[in-house]
Amino acid sequence: MNWTWKYTVPLRKLLLLFRTFFKRPGLVSSVQNLSLLSSTLSWICPTRNIIWRRESARFKDVVDKATYIIQCAQFDDAEDWKEALEGADLYAFAAVFIAQLPNIKSLCLDYSFVWLGGYPERMVTHALHSPGLALPAFKSLQLIDYWRNVPSMEEWVQDSNMDIPDEFPGSNKNDQFDGWFHLSSLQHLGIWLLNISRLKDMKKRETNLGRL
Structure with a gap:
């Protein structure tokens, strides 16, 4: 499954696919590869291809089901997730979507997933x-x-007119990527880090670094 966009994220497509999977759960096991990438080469905050205030009622069932998954998983920051889902945050929906794919083998994600949430x-x-x-x-x-x-x-x-957003990558926590290094089946991890200080602090016996 390969989705590419330029300036407008495919939120509508994701919500519709989410609904299909909820209605036909047997389909999720067939998804083994997922790529969500933008084609732009600039630091531009993407927009949604949906006017949420007009269509939120249409997708209430999808929001409710995604929120229910977060509640069942007992996230400490469940309210943050709930707010993001109710606000039609594609990145939050995509993360919940990924968590519904039990057989996923490869995952390619856009840089904006780190930047925005x-x-x-x-x-x-x-x-x-x-x-x-x-x-x-x-x-x-x-x-x-x-x-x-x-x-x-x-x-x-170079561009003095560009405002650095609150969620600029440099402001993310040092332990943000720890989870990726603990996946037991992982064989290849391509990731861009601002610094590797946290990585140096990890002991190999606690991560999957030795097999990457």
């Missing part, structure tokens, strides 16, 4: 720390390609 890594970390709580253990996931398309950081310096 970091929901996938929050999902993975919680799943690993809370086994059995409505989330998979991602035991089939072998390849992760994260930030392959990250734009040049020099753009922020």
